[in-house]
Amino acid sequence: xxxxxxxxxxxxxxxxxxxxxxxxxxxxxxxxxxxxxxxxxxxxxxxxxxxxxxxxxxxxxxxxxxxxxxxxxxxxxxxxxxxxxxxxxxxxxxxxxxxxxxxxxxxxxxxxxxxxxxxxxxxxxxxxxxxxxxxxxxxxxxxxxxxxxxxxxxxxxxxxxxxxxxxxxxxxxxxxxxxxxxxxxxxxxxxxxxxxxxxxxxxxxxxxxxxxxxxxxxxxxxxxxxxxx
Ligand SMILES: [Zn+2]
Numbered sequence: 613x614x615x616x617x618x619x620x621x622x623x624x625x626x627x628x629x630x631x632x633x634x635x636x637x638x639x640x641x642x643x644x645x646x647x648x649x650x651x652x653x654x655x656x657x658x659x660x661x662x663x664x665x666x667x668x669x670x671x672x673x674x675x676x677x678x679x680x681x682x683x684x685x686x687x688x689x690x691x692x693x694x695x696x697x698x699x700x701x702x703x704x705x706x707x708x709x710x711x712x713x714x715x716x717x718x719x720x721x722x723x724x725x726x727x728x729x730x731x732x733x734x735x736x737x738x739x740x741x742x743x744x745x746x747x748x749x750x751x752x753x754x755x756x757x758x759x760x761x762x763x764x765x766x767x768x769x770x771x772x773x774x775x776x777x778x779x780x781x782x783x784x785x786x787x788x789x790x791x792x793x794x795x796x797x798x799x800x801x802x803x804x805x806x807x808x809x810x811x812x813x814x815x816x817x818x819x820x821x822x823x824x825x826x827x828x829x830x831x832x833x834x835x836x837x838x839x840x841x
Contacts, residue, residue: 618646620720621686622711622742624734625696626655626677627802631810632760633724634684634792635785635819636832641685642788648718649686651677652707652741653734654693669801676798683795684788690714699737704744707737711745719753727759727777727835731769735762748840757837763809763818779833782822786830789819 619640623629629637629649641647655673656666674691681689692710699707725742726735739759746754758781761767766777785792793812796803806813822831 616645617721618718619648619722619724620715620718621647621649622723622725622738623649623651624699624726624732624738625653626651626673626691627680627796627799627810628726628735628762629689630680630684630792630795630799631762631815632726633783633832633834634680634795635788635830636724636783636834637686638684638788638791638795639783639785641687647684647686648720649677649681649689650692650711650714651689652692652694652710652738653696653699654691655696673799673801676800679798680795683798684791697732697734699734704737704741707741708744711741715745715754721753722756722758723754724758724760724834727761727766727775729769729771729773729775729777730762730765731773732762732765735765743837748838755840758834759837760832760834763814767809777835779822779835781834781836782826782831783834784823784826784828784831785819786823786828789816789830792819 621629621633637647654670656669677689723742726739728736728739730736761777804810819830822833823829
């Protein structure tokens, strides 16, 4: 059994955590690691006025986030409920402070988060906020930061938004890919039919493709930001 290395997954929107590293979370949890999830945005596009149906939709989405976390064996999911697709209207330090406080509480050794080259602006903001929150000063717990791809955002930047996602860390997930698919199914409003990138068939194809690169049947891929040993 590996030494405990608490993991924190920091995502912009409900479902990004599953799309990005759902099968890896399930594998780490099965291996006995504590996996925590933080989701910054509330999950539906912000509007100036809210009605009852919006409130109901949000409640439902947040229940789905909790159900998805259970499917991958995460210990907990923290929902910060910041304005969706408008994270750029908040001071960066405010976003970073939320992550910083959570890190002090949970003391994760490893963080999985967004890649900065995604089409979705919130993803890049979360990436930057994580870097601010994890400046490696004396005694800081975070030793490793990895970025994930989010199908329908990372590849839809068409390598035109720098930096381009260049995965160099691969996690074999043949035993836990089904848990990822089951977790995504909890988000019934966020999944799409094939050939959409967020369909079950496409997600399995992506895992097969990364798996074939490292000589196994399924994998998730990550780009390492830094690792301290
Ligand atoms: Zn997102």
